[in-house]
Amino acid sequence: MSSDFYTTSIVPYSGIIIKICRAYTDSQEDFDDYYQEVCLQIWKSKDQFRGDSKWSTWIYRLSLNICLTLVRKKKKHVSFLTTML
Template structure:
């Protein structure tokens, strides 16, 4: 992967990738592996990008697909990763995620179904209902109801933990 591609097409979206990978992993080692795999798959699939969509939408789709695929593989006992250290820029972004409130929220999000995790992460990124529907492959009309139900489940889980 060229450093120009990484600097211009991945690094500006590192926050997105971090949030998605964090929601689908339980350890720093898994997070590092998922993050690197997402970056690699974005680079590999860049020629498949549909210019009719926004690049950030493409990054979300690739990141979610990689995380969901890797989650299934890990559940089945398969491992395909080689882990190296994350770039300094990404390490800096990770430091922003160490507050207790954010950790509580991510812990609650991890208890949602895989698709509901994706929906709430996209909602927290202030994506429109139509963008969320496009990314996860759902009907736009159902997204609002789904988000309301997810918020209720998150509130119940967080309140039960206190």
């Protein structure tokens, strides 16, 4: 990820990302992982932004979807581990 993209396209909207990541995590370690994953996915899918909505709306939806996906994965992993015991 280029530092230009990060400083111009992510940092100004980091409040949105932080708010969503905090809502779906209960530890600093999980928050850091979720925040990093959201930033990575924003960078990877930036070319798919069509401009139908504002950039901030797109960031919000992308952040929310990524966090929900990570929560589901975590629940599946925990369920799998408890059934193995």
